[in-house]
Amino acid sequence: MEDEIFLKRFTISAWREYELWLFRNRNFSLYKLQELNKRANNFKFKPKVSIIMPIYNPDPYELRQAIDSVLWQAYPYWELCIVDDYSENLSYLKVLSKLSDHRIKIKIKNKNTGIAETSQYALEMTTGEYVALMDQDDELYPDALYSFIDILQRREVDFFYSDRDMISSSGGRYMHFFKPDWSPEYLLSFNYTSHFEIYKKGLVLDVGGFRKGYEGSQDYDLTLRITEQTDKIYHHPLILYSWRQSQSSIASSPNMKSYIFESGIKAIADTVRRRNLPVKGVTEDETLWRGHYKITWDDSIKSGKKIFLILIGRCLEETDRLRNLFEDVVRSFDVEFISTDYDIENINRALKNIHRDGYVYFCDDNIIEVVSDGLIDTMGYLSMDGVSAVGCKFIDSENKIFNVGLSIATSGRLLFSYRGSPRDEKGYGGVTMIPRNVSLVFPSFWGCKGSVLQERNFFCSGKGYFYSVMNFFKMIIKSGERITCVPYMCLRIDKDRLNYDEETNAFLDQWMEEGLKDKYYNPNLTDIYEDFGLKV
Structure with missing residues (x-):
């Protein structure tokens, strides 16, 4: 009975909708764990996972809960390495004195x-082949390690991360974060992969492990360095980790530990320097919660690349209007305007004059205002290796969000991220405010590397503009390249002029026929609404 009561903790939430999801998806029983344990013992590959837990003045109860969550793991081949950083309060030692499991190692520094x-x-x-990170007051779901090892039976993984939730002061689960699959540009905005992370130990050692001077963001720094060395990265779309909102936790009191965010800035600054990106500086993004960062690009990027701005209009008056709209925006850039209509053959002819090493931007006559000029930001992200296209944020005439990137739900529905929400809505995981990877951006304004256009022989003939661009995005994603939505660039759109339903349906039919999935939209999120709500 006591064991069953312990397991019920994983389905308790003050959020009714989330509690329903937990009950359906994270409801554990002794029988279920025994079955998982049997399967784990039958795995062909059973590596040891070393869980690292640095501690300092831990709350005895919270530490015990954290350790118990490790002891409850269905996968048995692990070790827990606890290191005390010379705590002042030693009341927690009673907890450690009661531990008898040989898999737990304890060291108290002097x-x-x-x-x-x-x-x-x-x-x-550590003596394991893989290293997992865990805080002193957090909890693992019972199948956390099992889920990772199960994946290893089918593929090689150097870096693994999962979704996570939080534990409130009353002990219930809430504040879920269902993450996208591997998103390198999103990671430059904040440490979205944090909790639960597992690394291949050899790779951790190769990059030098944890670095002094990055206190509080040492895991962020490690992830940024590790992911530069491997593409064997796997995201498991399931809640495996609970981050506790305790009095001493950053989850509860971010302003208590400002040094963490200074370290985060330092980690990103080091990263862009290693990648030789034209960055002027890195700061905290003050429009968001602490721990979110913004890159400021150096003006040298303006003269470093030729921009071809393709103006697409129903008539000459419309393309002239667009030119007038953007002349002030691009005044300090090296820009060539090219006007055309919506006919794909005419657009392709216009593109034959572009330079391979230039950047090509497309703007159609549905755009009526430049609300915020983030063109230099879109160029910055487009300069990154692996990024082939960029998009922006759109708002309508009522100052409501029209979209900040597009998603395709598992049902095949096209979702306009946060459509109809207030312009200053921050979004789930900050998606309306920070650069992130997406499968699609809205074609009324977007940019691309000239080389990518030429390599794909421009756009497919015989289709409308909307379908052709969306199909182009699909080709980018299928090739393993990336698209980044950069909301610092914000344009106002006249949505009443839009007419693309037929092309949308044709594109979505093709997407589903090819069995594609939007890896940047978590399958646990709604496929009905456009607010990144939970699917229940």
């Missing part, structure tokens, strides 16, 4: 050196 060095100390204690 001086305080910070969480980065303490994490490195724990790393050096």
